[in-house]
Amino acid sequence: xxxxxxxxxxxxxxxxxxxxxxxxxxxxxxxxxxxxxxxxxxxxxxxxxxxxxxxxxxxxxxx
Numbered sequence: 001x002x003x004x005x006x007x008x009x010x011x012x013x014x015x016x017x018x019x020x021x022x023x024x025x026x027x028x029x030x031x032x033x034x035x036x037x038x039x040x041x042x043x044x045x046x047x048x049x050x051x052x053x054x055x056x057x058x059x060x061x062x063x
Contacts, residue, residue: 018035021039021042
């Protein structure tokens with residue numbers, strides 16, 4: 001039996017991203033397995049963008 005990794009994103013954050021990207025209804029009605037791979041990729045891309053923005057803001061505050 002394989003090990004299941006714990007996700008890096010909280011469930012709330014994933015739902016927020018799904019709402020922002022327009023596929024929340026699919027997730028709500030059919031679960032995460034029902035989203036397209038393109039939507040999953042866009043969700044990861046958006047999460048990375050938000051993390052980079054947050055790091056940039058933290059660096060600006062600390063300088």
